[in-house]
Amino acid sequence: MGGGGRGLLFIVSSPSGGGKTTLIRLTMERLRARGGRCHFSVSHTTRPPRPGEVDGRDYHFVSREEFERMVHAGEFLEWAEYAGNLYGTSRREVEGRLEAGIDVFLDIEVQGAAQVKGKIPEAVKVFVYPPSYEELKRRLEQRRQDPPEAIRRRLLWAERELQVVGDFDYAIINDRLDEAVDVLFGICLAEHHRVAVITSTLDAIRETFRVSLEEDLKR
């Protein structure tokens, strides 16, 4: 937060219905209120827009041909096929902002997270864990997006996805949303205060400290 330098990349994953999108949006509001600069990365997808979804805000909606062209051109940090549709994160969307000192939040499926970490090893990986089977099922049903058979499949996938949490740095159990936001916000603050991250700010303070001390001793 401030201090210049590169932005940080936060990869936030969860099984479908885990509530990560809301969690990220609320956390970003708190970061901005504190002067933080951050960006919610918008994925590319071949899935058709659902009612209310806006191109460029919810997703970049592209054809399968365009998506495949981008894959071959190496334009994706990660991509995956999910329920018959392709999803991907464009490298340009992320890298440019990190270089400009802006934090980037990636809201991606569990299988995509490992690919990004391979390409950007300093990425911070957060797994949003459902509090229980019943709660995840309730959320999937409440969305009214999927027929029962699709919900059943998502729950089966979820069980397998929960097993890879060991590849992540942090896990947040998304039981009470306000508490989960506190934790993700806390993780962002903490990561910005890693010594390795703010070392140039610390070096600058130390140098002026040294000069002032020297002048003071001469008096």
Added chain:
Amino acid sequence: MGGGGRGLLFIVSSPSGGGKTTLIRLTMERLRARGGRCHFSVSHTTRPPRPGEVDGRDYHFVSREEFERMVHAGEFLEWAEYAGNLYGTSRREVEGRLEAGIDVFLDIEVQGAAQVKGKIPEAVKVFVYPPSYEELKRRLEQRRQDPPEAIRRRLLWAERELQVVGDFDYAIINDRLDEAVDVLFGICLAEHHRVAVITSTLDAIRETFRVSLEEDLKR
């Protein structure tokens, strides 16, 4: 924060006058308000009590003979001589609480921090950085504890201590106290949500998830 298991050890160091004690106390209040269990570790010292200081609250005041007996008996996690007095952290004071699931905050001099990390490698080390030479000098003068010559010496030590920040995990620039408390609180929340720290909670959720899914699929 809940979830059982061992408490976490937070080592908070700064040059003398850096403001770490106030920072820790305010952060602990916020952790407790959230249901966290934490303890401010009280050091042993051979320094005589200052007016207003209470034995067992500010320090355990002991004789040099008693202190040396404890050193030889291996009862200290760390100890150091500072301005002619001995300071140390008793192993029992820390270990017992960690085992009981209570977080422990150690407010120790920079030279003591490395000794503890050697003995408790999972300790989280936080360096509280003064925002500037002028500000640290102002705080030391405002305390009215030291004559000018002692303040001069503390500032010289500080300059050397700032150089070892690379041995710490996090650095907090103590400019505005409320912001510094946000950061230390955030670090505590984050550390409690490391996958390695809450792995048993995650395992338990995953197991009940699996059982519920299995039962649901049988229907």
